Amino acid sequence: MAFIEIIDEYKRYKMGDTVIAANDGINFSVEKGELVIILGPSGAGKSTVLNILGGMDTCDEGKIIVDDVEISKFNNKQLTNYRRNDVGFVFQFYNLVQNLTAKENVELATQISRNALDVDEVLALVGLSHRKDNFPSQLSGGEQQRVSIARAIAKNPKLLLCDEPTGALDYNTGKQILKTLQDACKNTGTTVLIITHNSALAPIANRVIRINDAKVRSIEVNENPIPVEEIEW
Numbered sequence: 001m002a003f004i005e006i007i008d009e010y011k012r013y014k015m016g017d018t019v020i021a022a023n024d025g026i027n028f029s030v031e032k033g034e035l036v037i038i039l040g041p042s043g044a045g046k047s048t049v050l051n052i053l054g055g056m057d058t059c060d061e062g063k064i065i066v067d068d069v070e071i072s073k074f075n076n077k078q079l080t081n082y083r084r085n086d087v088g089f090v091f092q093f094y095n096l097v098q099n100l101t102a103k104e105n106v107e108l109a110t111q112i113s114r115n116a117l118d119v120d121e122v123l124a125l126v127g128l129s130h131r132k133d134n135f136p137s138q139l140s141g142g143e144q145q146r147v148s149i150a151r152a153i154a155k156n157p158k159l160l161l162c163d164e165p166t167g168a169l170d171y172n173t174g175k176q177i178l179k180t181l182q183d184a185c186k187n188t189g190t191t192v193l194i195i196t197h198n199s200a201l202a203p204i205a206n207r208v209i210r211i212n213d214a215k216v217r218s219i220e221v222n223e224n225p226i227p228v229e230e231i232e233w
């Protein structure tokens, strides 16, 4: 069995009298340590899959298996522990606590997690050692996103889930963030999933899952992913 298995997963939202199928029979698997890109246009159902995989939402039907555990059977308490210990999240808008320094923002995550890594080492890993005592308002967007990546990695999660992590950044800063994620995947062995609508990013991933209109349309495995610094878009 693969590290992540999503099997016949369905999620529907009721809007008044109509029902929207956000995920309509999703199937894919991911191997441990892979960098995965989930590609698709707005409204395709990408965030829904990621939220279900991250234990922030639950599916209506299907099985979600992570590291041999069926998380789709979890109760609320189990889901809380799963989110705390096993999943790191990175969002488009960094969601940092404004009155805490970069280091304190990362520490906050390590305090509620079981397997936390050394905060200074993780800040060094994302290239922020020299900025750790700064507040978010004193950091650029790219630096703030690196703090949020550090915060997610510091929990030493099984999965790092990133929803449009470069969406609010300019081209070069976005590229640096993707490189940070690619390096983090390589250097820590964490399985990383990135949602994007930018198909030019596909070559950097080990696996590319294309989702459109609530279904998986293709899955592609790259034997030789390309370093982020070598792609242009």
Ligand SMILES: Nc1ncnc2c1ncn2[C@@H]1O[C@H](COP(=O)(O)OP(=O)(O)OP(=O)(O)O)[C@@H](O)[C@H]1O
Residues within 6 Å of the ligand: 013, 014, 015, 020, 021, 022, 040, 041, 042, 043, 044, 045, 046, 047, 048, 049, 197
């Ligand atoms: N909480 C919700 N209530 C009702 N409908 C929802 C909810 N969340 C998502 N949807 C609907 O489900 C579909 C898939 O949404 P989803 O956010 O997963 O797409 P996406 O591919 O991540 O899009 P984007 O790139 O714009 O974030 C959309 O039609 C959306 O409007």
